[in-house]
Amino acid sequence: MRKVKIGLLFLVFLVLSGLANAQELMPLEEVDRLIESSPNKEVKAYFHSVERGTPIKRYDVVLRGVYRGSTREAIMFVTSHKIAGGMSGSPVYVGDKLVGALAFRVNTLPLFNWNWGGISPISLMIKESSFGQTISGASSFNYLGMKFEPIPLYKQNILVSQGRSSSIWQGSKIELKPGMPIVVDLAEWSDETGKSNTLSALGTITYIDTNGRIYAFGHPFLGAKNVIYSFRTAEVMGTSISELDSFKLVGKTSEVLGTITFDSTYGIYGETSLILLSGLNKFNLEFKSEGKTIHNFQIKISHSLLTPSLVQEVFSILGETYGAPLPQEASVTQIDSKVELEGYEPILWKELFASSTTRFGAQTLFFSSYRAAYESFFARVYGRLFQNDYDLKISEVSISVNFIAGQGRTFVLGAYKFPSKVIYGQDPEFEVIFVDRNGSADPIGKKISIEIDWDKVEKPVYNKDTLDTDKTAEKRVGGALGIYSSAWFFQIISQRGGTEKQKIIPDYFLGVDDFLRNFSSLLGATNQKIFLVVTLKSKSGLFDKKIAETKELIPQDIPGNGSSGWHVIEGGLKARVETVTDEGSVVFYPELPPIPDGYVIDRDLRDGLFFEVVLEN
Template sequence: MKFSHSWRRYRKTILALFFCSALSSAQAVDFMPVQDVQTGMEGIAKTVIVGDTISNFDVKVLGVMKDKGPSGHLILAKFSGPVMEQTGGIAHGMSGSPVYINGKLVGAVAYGWGFADGTIGMITPIEDMVKLWNIPYEKNLTNTWSDKQLIPMKTPLMAYGFDKMAMDYFKSKLPQYNYETYDTASSSSDDIEKPLEAGGSVAALLVDGDLKLGAIGTVTYVDGKQMVAFGHPFLKHGSANYFMHNASIFTVVKSYESAFKLGSMGREVGTVTEDRGAGIAGVSGTISSGIPVRFHLKDIDMGRDKRSNVKVIEDKEMTPTLAATALYNMLNKTLDRSGEGTAKITYTITPKNKEQKPLTRTNMFYSSDSISEKTVDEFYNVIDVLMNNRFINYEITDINVETEITQDKKTAKLVDASASSTIVSPGDTIVVDVTLEPYRGEKINKEVFFVVPKDQPLGKYTLEVRGGGEIPLPYILEKQKYNLTDEILRRLKVYKDFDDLFDELQKTDTNNQIVVEILEDGISLVNEEASTKSVKKAKLQGVEDKPSPGDVKKKKDNEDLGDGKDDDKKNDKTAVDTEYIVQGDGQFTIHVMSVKDRDKALAKRAKEQVKMEHKLELEDQSNKKTTKSSQSTKDKPAKEKPSKEDPSSNKPSTDKPANDSSEQEA
């Protein structure tokens, strides 16, 4: 049978109309404006109780609360039915459940009412929620809304792969959010991509990959690839880039405080783009890259070698905490223990902008309580400083971390040091011989070659020798004298530009270094009277035994202690790496002179050294003659009556002065 071209065109038109009608009926729904909502109206709400099956419960409008919510009006309602009887009322995770009256979408279940049962709550109007699709991009909005009577139906954080210690660390870094976290599991259907639908479950993740951390709520409305959910803020960060995932509900867990949905966070299906007062909005099919964080961790004692990968959201407030929490958790898993240990960590932070420099840093840490937590402190601080600096937008594209941990205490005390010369000229090299005493180990020696800056003004200065993470003792005394806290010192430090800040992060001393540097003018604990009279090698004075170093935010060598003025000249120093965390410090007094005066002073000291050696030689010869004479007398027959005392007690003294000579200065 043949059909005319007109029939074919007619058939195509009919099919197209049918397709559009089916698509429209599947997605489009009429809205009921809040001004049309009346007391006594009844309807239904949709949510998931188990798996992916959407269930209904009854809704009855009690009234409208004018301008009570973070985005406008709220609708007060009573919820009932078998679902409410099963759950004991509205549960955390039901936030976003769509409410329909007369077939029209009114809004999303979003709030509870304090001091009442769980069947009373508030509905966020849908009109306010869909406005999220048209909000201009505004990154990192922080304006937490709160009401003492209205309680948001919280979306507790589901934590997959995290242990309790890691979650405690996470919450301690972000106490303002008052998170509730619950351990969850994976589901066999997590890898299956499922379309989002009103009343179904959705998850907004902060961490994805081998670890997952996010909130599970309910989808309110879907229009094509766009969706809105929750009905209240998650973090209220404004424009966002959370990872949007499918979710499957295991069960509703009843609680004396509030019931909550326990579920798995399934496959990633899109991105949450807005997080504001009326809820969250997202788009399907667009995957957020986030910030990949790759870990390579080794437990030297147990021979464990683990690699894992996560990605965290890019957010100036949360990224440092999320990355550090992931590292903390991975360390706990690799070690499979808590307590003391020594860690060596190397991390590289790579920016998106190729014109900006990546930062690579290696450091060592020891802790007698929690080596995992100690290891992540500096890591957290560096990411925080980079992302929140006041100069440029340093967007991170990748973080790579390598860590080795042992239970051994790899620390060493700085117990002694000597300088080849303390009378120098600008440009001279001072050889500092440092003696370290490792914990339960044999002493070892290290040489540090310190070059006096060529532009160093003439005069007396304090030369500091210390462990890389130690605060020089004179600085500690200055802090106490002027009651300077770490916060005050941080504010006193002024950076000229981002390069200045980046340079300090990159080059800040590490805990396993021996550092030799000239301290600021006017700070010295050295007994100058004693040091000028000595003809021996200058010995380290004031060795101080202090606790292990902290992190990069502590007071460092080139931070101002006084007026906080930005000084272009930084203290010159030399650092030598060791295999130990070096503890302790001490100081020399050095005299910086012109070449002519230096040579005169060294010549004078050399003459004094020769005289001293000659004097000691004469005394030694005299002692030898006295000893020989005494021996000769002892060998002669005794002519006098012997003493009644024990003859052995009549030996003459052979004491001789201590030889105080030593190698002369170069």
């Protein structure tokens, strides 16, 4: 362990030494010694930041000590200046030496004429960036009875000039310097008119090494480690100063200048290269009203573990800005999505959602149909594909949402018809009518012939004219018909277990193709689909025959009782294995088409009947 520590320290020393030509740095240990040896244990220092426009301004501070916690280290200082949101990362110097990045402030009103703050040591920022590993650290800490928290970044919705940077950067190459503003983009989107916006946060560049690597913020942004964020520089519109809170406002921004690739305890780190920005997550979003397109958006989302949450925030912003149904507004939203996967067929999903309310004590909570639609998509579809066990890569996502005014339109079961006696060998007919719960739409009906594999069904001994009083229960061939919503169907299958559950809701997958096939099948079970289940008494000896014909589970070349331990089946399973048991029945799943767009099936749909299979004569 001692050799490892010496090796790491030596590597950090080499990194610091190699950067000496660009900017002389002061390691944390040197800062600590300087403070301890100074009169009153105070060392004059200063930091650079932009207050308004683009000029870099000097702010004086006094270093007062070093905080060494179990999970974080920081250099403590006082200053007469307000520490404003957007100053995160401002480089702090003692003489000509860089000591670190402005990173923390006290989260209470000042009791004196100075303000306390904390600095992330540049030596720890370089160490963290060089090794690409997070140095464990809490986001806040206590020092001298005061609570220090990261300087707020304040995510801002910024209007970007349409394809043009601010005039102050037109026609000239931008030279990035420590102390300049850095705007880090979480998301960028444009509408059908070409107007672009970003959801971004403002901080300050701390340091640029001889290889062009950028160091900024001095504390985590999202703390998501390996990331892809685009960044720019910007004018500062102004700095709002108050006793309660102070922060900078972003003015005009430049074009994208580079990529942040690591977001961790002591800051964010990146480079002036645009190559990795191809890894941003791309979405196409269409807004429709009653089937007519009203808006189109192209969206790019930064890549990190938090991508699904970020894109939902953008969807929420777009909904509020461009007229999606309000929570208090009675509405229905039809969502139609397509997720493109590299090397595989796209995943399709379509479903309908209605606005809803719920009581919480004395309050009534309202939920918009639009929010219900996109949250369900990210929970059920995108989230499972974004983080998967098969290294699937999402290349693009297209979503269309159709807003339909008025109450949620629900079809409930009106009536159905099915014979009480089914003739053996003849597929029975099923008729059903569904009606709109509110009576605002015409009923819909369907008549289908239910296909039965009669070779799997026990042949009856009684005919259609045999009186019930002449029958014995053991010789009857019975059956059951079930009609279910998707919610009830999967609940019943899950409870039933056995072979049927493994066919429909498997507990394991044979690989990526099997996973995607089952995933698509489950997504097809929407609230616009009706499920029929027909269960019949199985043919005598059917399962005995199936068991006899079942291939051996264990390959023949594997030793039997004489061997010890478990045998690894190399190459994995080629087909799904099932435990064949005599369940006494066979099950069929007749298909009904989805109901018309704009309607859903009653979630509580669960009905059925029993019938008997008989001979015709």
